[in-house]
Amino acid sequence: xxxxxxxxxxxxxxxxxxxxxxxxxxxxxxxxxxxxxxxxxxxxxxxxxxxxxxxxxxxxxxxxxxxxxxxxxxxxxxxxxxxxxxxxxxxxxxxxxxxxxxxxxxxxxxxxxxxxxxxxxxxxxxxxxxxxxxxxxxxxxxxxxxxxxxxxxxxxxxxxxxxxxxxxxxxxxxxxxxxxxxxxxxxxxxxxxxxxxxxxxxxxxxxxxxxxxxxxxxxxxxxxxxxxxxxxxxxxxxxxxxxxxxxxxxxxxxxxxxxxxxxxxxxxxxxxxxxxxxxxxxxxxxxxxxxxxxxxxxxxxxxxxxxxxxxxxxxxxxxxxxxxxxxxxxxxxxxxxxxxxxxxxxxxxxxxxxxxxxxxxxxxxxxxxxxxxxx
Amino acid sequence: xxxxxxxxxxxxxxxxxxxxxxxxxxxxxxxxxxxxxxxxxxxxxxxxxxxxxxxxxxxxxxxxxxxxxxxxxxxxxxxxxxxxxxxxxxxxxxxxxxxxxxxxxxxxxxxxxxxxxxxxxxxxxxxxxxxxxxxxxxxxxxxxxxxxxxxxxxxxxxxxxxxxxxxxxxxxxxxxxxxxxxxxxxxxxxxxxxxxxxxxxxxxxxxxxxxxxxxxxxxxxxxxxxxxxxxxxxxxxxxxxxxxxxxxxxxxxxxxxxxxxx
Ligand code: SF4
Numbered sequence: 001x002x003x004x005x006x007x008x009x010x011x012x013x014x015x016x017x018x019x020x021x022x023x024x025x026x027x028x029x030x031x032x033x034x035x036x037x038x039x040x041x042x043x044x045x046x047x048x049x050x051x052x053x054x055x056x057x058x059x060x061x062x063x064x065x066x067x068x069x070x071x072x073x074x075x076x077x078x079x080x081x082x083x084x085x086x087x088x089x090x091x092x093x094x095x096x097x098x099x100x101x102x103x104x105x106x107x108x109x110x111x112x113x114x115x116x117x118x119x120x121x122x123x124x125x126x127x128x129x130x131x132x133x134x135x136x137x138x139x140x141x142x143x144x145x146x147x148x149x150x151x152x153x154x155x156x157x158x159x160x161x162x163x164x165x166x167x168x169x170x171x172x173x174x175x176x177x178x179x180x181x182x183x184x185x186x187x188x189x190x191x192x193x194x195x196x197x198x199x200x201x202x203x204x205x206x207x208x209x210x211x212x213x214x215x216x217x218x219x220x221x222x223x224x225x226x227x228x229x230x231x232x233x234x235x236x237x238x239x240x241x242x243x244x245x246x247x248x249x250x251x252x253x254x255x256x257x258x259x260x261x262x263x264x265x266x267x268x269x270x271x272x273x274x275x276x277x278x279x280x281x282x283x284x285x286x287x288x289x290x291x292x293x294x295x296x297x298x299x300x301x302x303x304x305x306x307x308x309x310x311x312x313x314x315x316x317x318x319x320x321x322x323x324x325x326x327x328x329x330x331x332x333x334x335x336x337x338x339x340x341x342x343x344x345x346x347x348x349x350x351x352x353x354x355x356x357x358x359x360x361x362x363x364x365x366x367x368x369x370x371x372x373x374x375x
Numbered sequence: 376x377x378x379x380x381x382x383x384x385x386x387x388x389x390x391x392x393x394x395x396x397x398x399x400x401x402x403x404x405x406x407x408x409x410x411x412x413x414x415x416x417x418x419x420x421x422x423x424x425x426x427x428x429x430x431x432x433x434x435x436x437x438x439x440x441x442x443x444x445x446x447x448x449x450x451x452x453x454x455x456x457x458x459x460x461x462x463x464x465x466x467x468x469x470x471x472x473x474x475x476x477x478x479x480x481x482x483x484x485x486x487x488x489x490x491x492x493x494x495x496x497x498x499x500x501x502x503x504x505x506x507x508x509x510x511x512x513x514x515x516x517x518x519x520x521x522x523x524x525x526x527x528x529x530x531x532x533x534x535x536x537x538x539x540x541x542x543x544x545x546x547x548x549x550x551x552x553x554x555x556x557x558x559x560x561x562x563x564x565x566x567x568x569x570x571x572x573x574x575x576x577x578x579x580x581x582x583x584x585x586x587x588x589x590x591x592x593x594x595x596x597x598x599x600x601x602x603x604x605x606x607x608x609x610x611x612x613x614x615x616x617x618x619x620x621x622x623x624x625x626x627x628x629x630x631x632x633x634x635x636x637x
Contacts, residue, residue, distance in 0.1 A: 343493075362440075363479070367496060370453040374491050 004220035007213055008194060011201035018053065019088075021204040025051045026091050031152060034095040034118070035203075036080060036104070037239070038263045038296060039125060041096070041142055043273070043284055046207065047165035048149045048157040050093065054203025055080050056264055059243060059358050068110040069103075072327045075356040076239070077107045084115040093152045094119045096145065100127070100296040101330050121148045128298040129289050138285040146281075162280035166273045172207040175214040176269035180259065182221045184315060187229040187256040189221070192247035195257050199265035229256055232375045235312050237261040237304075237338065238323030239331060240354060245361050246368075250321075253372035258315040261308055262323065267294060295330035304334055305341025312347050318375045319348040326355040348374055376433040376631065377425070380623025381418060382454065383441030386477035386505060387590060388413035390421035391620040392432070396628030401425035402617050404590075408477065409441025418447075434627035438619050440478070449627065455483055455494050457622030458588045463489025464621055465612040469586035471579065473572060473601065473609070474618075476589055477505040482576045495575045500539075503571030505591050507540050511564045514547050515557055522561050526596030529562035543567065562596060569600035576605060586610040588618035 014021050025032050031050040035042045042052030057076035064085035065078050083089055095118055097108040111120045123141050126134035150156045179198060183190035190198075198217070202210045231254030241247060241262055250257065260266045273287045291297050293307040308320055320342050325331055339349045350371040352364060377400065381390045386408045392400045403420035407413025422428060429447070437445035438457040445451065454476070462472045463485060472483040480503045484493040497503055512519045526532075533550050535543050543564075550560050576585075585607050591597055592615040602609050614621065 349493075363496070366453050366455070370455040370491065370494060373453055373456040 004189070004217055004224075007217050007220070008198070010213065012194075012197050014201050014204045015197050018204045022053060022091050025053075025206075031093040032091065033149070033152075034089055034092045036095060036097045036107075037076065038098065038100065038267065039288065039291070040098055041123060041145060041284060043162065043165045043169055044142060044145055044149060044157065044281075045096070046168070047162040047280075048146070048153050049161075050149070050153065051206055053092070054200075055083075055089070055095065056200075056203065056240060057242075057356050058083060059356060068114060069106065073103050073106070074239075074325050074327045075354075076325070077103045079356065081107055081110055081114075084111060084118065087117075089115075089118060092118050094121055094148070096121045096123055098122075099124050101328075103327075119148070119152075121145055125288060125296075127296070129291060130299075135282065135285045135289055138288055139282055142281050142285060159280045162284070166280060166283065168208045168211070170272045172202065172211045172214070173269040173272055175211050175218065176202065176266075179214055179218055179221075180266065182218050184258050185226040186221050186224060187231075187233075187258070188227040189224070192241075192250045192255070192257040193244040195260075196241060196244060196247055196265065199260070199262075199268075202268070230254075231256055232319065232372060233258045233315065233317045234319040234321050234375075235259040235261065235308065235315065235317045236265075236321050236323055237308055238263070238354065239325040239328060240264040240356070241321070241323045242354065242356050243358060245358070246352070246354070246364055249361060249365050249368045253369055255319075255368070255372055255375075258317050259311045261293070261304070261311060263294065263296070267291075295328075295334040302334065302337050305338045308338055308342055309345040309347060312342070313345075317347070319350065319371065321371070322349060322351045323354045324351050326353055376628070377427060377431050378624045378627035378631065379418075379421070379432045379435040380457070380620040380625070380627060381414060381435065381437050381439075381445060381448065382457065382617075382619030382623060383414045383437060383439040383445060384408045384454075384477050384619075385440045386509075387616075388417040388439075388441075389617050389620040390417040391617055391624045392421050392425040392427065393621070393624040393628065396625045396632075399614070399617075399621065402614070402620070404616060409439070409444060414441060414445065434631045436623040436627040436630070438623045440476075449630065452623060452626055454619050455481055455496075456491055457619045457626065459483050459485045459491040460489050460622030460625050461618030461620070462586050462588050462612075462615075462622075464625060465614055465618060466584065466586045466610050468584045469610060470582040471576065471585045473576060473585065473587045473592075474589040475503070475505055475568070475572060475587075475591035475597070480504050480572050480575065482572070482579045484579050484582065493579055495579045497571070497575065503568050503575075505589075507543070507568060508564070508591065508594070508597075510540055510544055511547055511561075514544055514551070515561060515564075517557070517561065520593075522565075523594035523596040523598075525558050526561035526565050527599070528558040530556070531559050532562035532566055533559050535563045535567040562600070565594070565596040565600040566604070568597060569604040573601060573604040581605055581607060583607065584610055586612070586615075588615050590616040592616070 045052035057079035065082040277286045293304040401424035405417040435448045437448035442451035
């Protein structure tokens with residue numbers, strides 16, 4: 001128990017202060033590349049001998065960014081660009097920005113002109129991943145990312161290095177999946193906030209390093225007697241479920257999180273890079289082809305609602321909290337489909353506004369308390 | 376057995392004493408909300424009216440914005456749960472409930488047993504709330520309780536296009552300075568609130584019967600504007616303002632029964 005707490009505190013410290021993690025790696029003489037959400041090919045950074053670090057917004061006041069983004073841009077992009085403009089990301093060798101929605105597209109161009117000291121590497125995912133040419137297209141995108149990364153490192157990533165990285169990433173994803181399942185037998189220790197911290201923390205670690213921590217946590221959990229949780233169980237869906245104050249309110253009303261469909265959390269780990277399929281870069285591109293059930297992936301018939309029902313049923317969740325990132329169009333479009341499918345399956349749904357900022361949580365509290373009383 | 380429900384809102388405190396979760400014995404409404412002496416006054420008044428003392432109360436539940444601040448209540452419940460329960464008690468056929476509170480507006484969908492099925496709430500914005508009406512009444516120099524009857528005299532309601540309270544306020548001022556009839560302006564204000572709340576009701580799904588709860592339901596102008604906007608009739612019970620407190624008193628009774636004390 002003592003050990004698991006120590007490990008969990010390490011992860012909490014990393015999530016609380018990512019800057020310290022950045023400095024730690026810089027201190028080791030490593031180069032660090034910032035990865036905007038989501039599905040950024042951080043494996044290419046890793047295989048190039050650098051540390052990829054996730055940039056998923058922050059609780060910060062928006063001042064400088066107002067010159068570039070309208071008030072109705074999502075909080076993640078507001079914060080990322082604000083921090084970039086303020087020089088808070090000093091030390092990063094580059095940032096990679098995917099272009100998965102309109103806001104991303106604006107931000108990538110804003111960054112190019114406004115944050116001159118940190119080069120921006122764009123990457124475009126073929127959102128219609130069922131299309132035949134999509135993998136060829138993504139391979140060419142990844143090649144162009146590699147060209148830009150090689151300018152930073154002064155050398156070209158090898159196929160063998162990427163093969164090795166893929167193994168590290170797949171092992172890490174398997175461990176994260178195992179953690180999510182194991183955690184459900186220990187909902188007394190793995191509260192909603194702690195679950196979130198663990199799932200998010202991987203962004204600030206070299207993945208093999210994070211895997212070692214995860215092995216300890218999983219082992220410790222398995223050694224503990226199973227906990228008989230008598231509260232209510234829910235799943236979370238959305239881009240992120242932050243800040244932790246919201247998760248603490250869930251815990252206050254005896255609600256546990258037993259599964260998630262958050263882009264920041266399980267989406268990072270739920271699709272492995274295929275073992276076969278050609279060169280290492282091509283295999284990485286094929287991972288994208290296997291993604292579905294996400295607002296950022298085009299599907300003629302959206303499968304996200306059914307996937308949520310499955311996730312809820314498999315984990316005995318009575319409800320789903322749709323964490324609606326403020327001003328996120330792709331997520332707004334998916335909500336009615338998901339809510340209808342979940343409700344038809346007898347699963348209660350709560351749509352909760354996520355704006356990532358600190359402030360008053362009274363409205364959120366009333367919503368969550370009402371939801372708890374409905375479950 | 377007597378149970379007590381208290382609804383501590385942002386602008387008023389309502390208390391109800393019920394017998395066996397069935398009969399309303401006494402009720403009090405004080406126009407002072409959370410953080411004032413309002414809740415205490417409402418509590419004392421309702422006990423006095425019921426001719427009982429605190430010792431006679433078998434259980435109490437608090438609800439509303441200030442629900443966490445009530446030390447004699449065994450537990451607190453969200454105002455949405457309590458309004459659903461309370462309205463089901465008053466109007467058993469209601470399936471959609473619109474509650475315009477002091478600082479928020481809610482639409483509830485309730486099941487045949489009065490259980491809450493779905494809800495929508497406006498977020499961090501005064502438009503479509505009681506506060507919006509208060510601000511506008513002040514600009515018109517009309518008592519808030521007179522807004523309803525005033526608006527009923529309207530011949531040509533003006534259009535208030537801004538949903539933002541601050542901008543709507545200047546719009547109302549400019550309507551006043553262009554000598555528009557005050558009754559027409561009041562009706563325009565009610566329409567603006569109704570539009571905002573109706574949008575929310577459409578999202579939840581307006582299943583009949585539609586009812587209104589909360590103090591704003593006593594404003595006939597709002598009810599009429601909402602009826603027009605939703606194209607349906609709206610049921611209003613004379614005790615609509617007490618729905619939250621009634622729901623809380625009923626919940627207190629249910630808890631006692633579950634514990635086997637009742
Ligand atoms: S997908 Fe949503 S959260 Fe992500 S950048 Fe676009 S608007 Fe923001």
